[in-house]
Amino acid sequence: MKYKIAIIGFGTVGQGFAEILDEKGNWFKEKYGLDFNVVAISDPIKGSVYAEQGLDLTKILSLTKETGKIDSYSEGIKGLDSIHTITDTNANVIIESSPTNIETGDPGITHIKTALNNKKHVITTNKGPVALAYRELAKLADENGVFFKFEGTVISGTPALNLGLETLAGTKIQEIKGILNGTTNYILTEMERGKTYDEVLKEAQRLGYAEAKPDADVEGWDALAKVLILGNVIMESNLKVKDVDRTGITGITLQDIQQAKSENKRYKLIGKVRKENGEIKASVSPEKLDIEDSLAQVNGVLNALTFVTDELQEVTIVGPGAGRRETGFSLLTDLLNIHRLIEKS
Amino acid sequence: MKYKIAIIGFGTVGQGFAEILDEKGNWFKEKYGLDFNVVAISDPIKGSVYAEQGLDLTKILSLTKETGKIDSYSEGIKGLDSIHTITDTNANVIIESSPTNIETGDPGITHIKTALNNKKHVITTNKGPVALAYRELAKLADENGVFFKFEGTVISGTPALNLGLETLAGTKIQEIKGILNGTTNYILTEMERGKTYDEVLKEAQRLGYAEAKPDADVEGWDALAKVLILGNVIMESNLKVKDVDRTGITGITLQDIQQAKSENKRYKLIGKVRKENGEIKASVSPEKLDIEDSLAQVNGVLNALTFVTDELQEVTIVGPGAGRRETGFSLLTDLLNIHRLIEKS
Numbered sequence: 001m002k003y004k005i006a007i008i009g010f011g012t013v014g015q016g017f018a019e020i021l022d023e024k025g026n027w028f029k030e031k032y033g034l035d036f037n038v039v040a041i042s043d044p045i046k047g048s049v050y051a052e053q054g055l056d057l058t059k060i061l062s063l064t065k066e067t068g069k070i071d072s073y074s075e076g077i078k079g080l081d082s083i084h085t086i087t088d089t090n091a092n093v094i095i096e097s098s099p100t101n102i103e104t105g106d107p108g109i110t111h112i113k114t115a116l117n118n119k120k121h122v123i124t125t126n127k128g129p130v131a132l133a134y135r136e137l138a139k140l141a142d143e144n145g146v147f148f149k150f151e152g153t154v155i156s157g158t159p160a161l162n163l164g165l166e167t168l169a170g171t172k173i174q175e176i177k178g179i180l181n182g183t184t185n186y187i188l189t190e191m192e193r194g195k196t197y198d199e200v201l202k203e204a205q206r207l208g209y210a211e212a213k214p215d216a217d218v219e220g221w222d223a224l225a226k227v228l229i230l231g232n233v234i235m236e237s238n239l240k241v242k243d244v245d246r247t248g249i250t251g252i253t254l255q256d257i258q259q260a261k262s263e264n265k266r267y268k269l270i271g272k273v274r275k276e277n278g279e280i281k282a283s284v285s286p287e288k289l290d291i292e293d294s295l296a297q298v299n300g301v302l303n304a305l306t307f308v309t310d311e312l313q314e315v316t317i318v319g320p321g322a323g324r325r326e327t328g329f330s331l332l333t334d335l336l337n338i339h340r341l342i343e344k345s
Numbered sequence: 346m347k348y349k350i351a352i353i354g355f356g357t358v359g360q361g362f363a364e365i366l367d368e369k370g371n372w373f374k375e376k377y378g379l380d381f382n383v384v385a386i387s388d389p390i391k392g393s394v395y396a397e398q399g400l401d402l403t404k405i406l407s408l409t410k411e412t413g414k415i416d417s418y419s420e421g422i423k424g425l426d427s428i429h430t431i432t433d434t435n436a437n438v439i440i441e442s443s444p445t446n447i448e449t450g451d452p453g454i455t456h457i458k459t460a461l462n463n464k465k466h467v468i469t470t471n472k473g474p475v476a477l478a479y480r481e482l483a484k485l486a487d488e489n490g491v492f493f494k495f496e497g498t499v500i501s502g503t504p505a506l507n508l509g510l511e512t513l514a515g516t517k518i519q520e521i522k523g524i525l526n527g528t529t530n531y532i533l534t535e536m537e538r539g540k541t542y543d544e545v546l547k548e549a550q551r552l553g554y555a556e557a558k559p560d561a562d563v564e565g566w567d568a569l570a571k572v573l574i575l576g577n578v579i580m581e582s583n584l585k586v587k588d589v590d591r592t593g594i595t596g597i598t599l600q601d602i603q604q605a606k607s608e609n610k611r612y613k614l615i616g617k618v619r620k621e622n623g624e625i626k627a628s629v630s631p632e633k634l635d636i637e638d639s640l641a642q643v644n645g646v647l648n649a650l651t652f653v654t655d656e657l658q659e660v661t662i663v664g665p666g667a668g669r670r671e672t673g674f675s676l677l678t679d680l681l682n683i684h685r686l687i688e689k690s
Binding site for chain 1: 377501504507642643656658660674
């Protein structure tokens, strides 16, 4: 089947994905038999363009870079909003990469429901819809005979969900714990070098690792969304935001960190979901880990995830947790997975 | 389809696999729809038994434990050798878990060829056949329309081959490097605590981590076999034993290790395969890593593998590299993978 892709939300992730398709499209076709084109892109700021026969991604990307807009593209239909880009185009795969909202899940949830109801596959990097409405959306995908994939919602393109669901299939997973947020890990790593929280936060904002309003990261909301996804998807729980015991890193002082260092320990913000007496417990909080703990060794913006299993004890994966190409790549991982499943059927 | 399994070689790995099937069979059926029984087991020392309708694994395992033999099992046909167990039974999946021979690959290669020629799926943990004859065997499987799987040949059940081939599909892998042998890693870790090589080797032999004749581990042959498998399977090279630059750990003294420690470094036996100017280079040798290197932090019998990729930079997986259940589990991973592929087709 030929994948006709519409990208909803053309920020860094959507652009990273488009770059990968543009640069490596021929290789994907040769190696995996993946036949695709991008037929539509819609973004509330950059504009919208739809061309039934496919867009020239090199042109689109250079327009975006040069003008910040895509609607001066020479062909096609302009001005379709996100919903009409989903419903009124020939796209059969919708990439939902609009910004995460962990309170309402929108506009992501609406985009995804619209696409699934229109029998279009959905791939997203948007944490809100998966954290808040996974079961409902998975059921809707099932009822409509299409796929709903979201590898990039947890530690970007580094395998996390696919690792737990497919690669580790056959184990019983008792606990998943990890460093799920690069911003806070960067801050804690730099503080260990002697800088204060405020100094490091400013530096992180300058480097683009932290937002101007950093609460989503430093208060643990981003990690919380990932814990919900890991718990509800891999451990089949039904956790809500209020079920996760959440503490951020703002209470950790330079003194705490230096005290820990003198004890051969290191603070990490750990997201965790585990089975305990038949119940699922979930938390996000700073933990003082022994320096030899494999998660203690994951520094800077790296992320890591440990699966505690019955057959393999602990299996840990370490990799990038953010980034334009890294998160864009997660969308490709899901597309290749859908392709593999469709080709086999 | 119902999987009728024959196990060739009933050592710790074969037994570990049988234990997992025995304990978790109902769960595999419920969760994955995996319908199977073990119809035959053949081992040159423990004997051989074949029952068309399936063997009672609880009984077989307790017989093995109590008597070291399986041929006092109350039913079935006794005395079939490995080849006849492959050719003359109703088995459609052959588990090849006979001992590794890295020089000739036999009896594994003969078992596997016989099974594939008889259109039976093969799953193996035997490194010899894959290291020496991967291309020929993969082609034979293809020609006969059956699967040939061997996840357990590299770092036991910890995802390695599936991670590289499937979970990381879409990346271009430039290098794979890792700690591929638990025995040598245990020895190096203990030497850092101040013990001599000879002391630690004796201890490792007592604990069952090292063989009486430890050359396969300490001279790097075991790691070499895994490097060949990673290179030939994941990086599509065509390396032979002689192409791998191999140095073991026997030349490393306590002084070397303590000198490294004083420099904040740590010796690890690193197996590596990488693309360099269009060529594939492969090696096994002790490397003095910076203490902050993620592979430097993998201690004791743990193994680890780093994939250096274009889209995700470095992705590292850490997990057990050996063990009765852990390696037995790799066979189940492959069986579930075959099941997934067959169900979809």
